[in-house]
Amino acid sequence: xxxxxxxxxxxxxxxxxxxxxxxxxLMALTKIIDNITSFNVGEDILHIERAFDKGLVALxxxxxxxxxxxxxxxxxxxxxxxxxxSDKIVSVDFLNE
Numbered sequence: 001x002x003x004x005x006x007x008x009x010x011x012x013x014x015x016x017x018x019x020x021x022x023x024x025x026l027m028a029l030t031k032i033i034d035n036i037t038s039f040n041v042g043e044d045i046l047h048i049e050r051a052f053d054k055g056l057v058a059l060x061x062x063x064x065x066x067x068x069x070x071x072x073x074x075x076x077x078x079x080x081x082x083x084x085x086s087d088k089i090v091s092v093d094f095l096n097e
Contacts, residue, residue, distance in 0.1 A: 001037065001096040002060045004069075007052035009088040018085055019043070019054065025078045026056060032074050035065035052090070059096075066093065 010019065023041050030039045038059040044051045060066040069075055082089065 002063060002066050002093060003096055004056075004058040004060060004066055004091070004093050006056045006082075006089065006091040008054045008082055008086045010053045010085050011087050014053075014085050022054065022078075022082060022085060025081060029069075029072075029075055029078060033069050033072050035061060035068065037061055052088075 008022075023043075026041045027039070030036055036058060039056075040058070041054065041056045044053055044055070058069075060069065
């Protein structure tokens with residue numbers, strides 16, 4: 001099993017409507033792309049200085065499934081939208097033990 005985590009720090013001026021649309025586009029990927037074991041997207045609730053605005057945690061059965069997701073054309077469109085909204089994006093992918 002692989003865990004895929006992504007966090008977005010939105011640009012100033014990113015509206016609530018844009019944030020909602022970003023989440024909706026991300027969540028729609030679960031209906032389009034196969035082999036996603038678990039997929040959660042949420043807004044930060046603490047709002048501390050080091051916090052990012054939105055986070056995604058997804059589980060995939062293996063590297064092949066993660067690579068398929070990452071390379072999928074629909075994921076690429078959503079990723080581009082996230083980049084447009086963000087000052088900074090961080091991610092980490094790791095094997096679950």
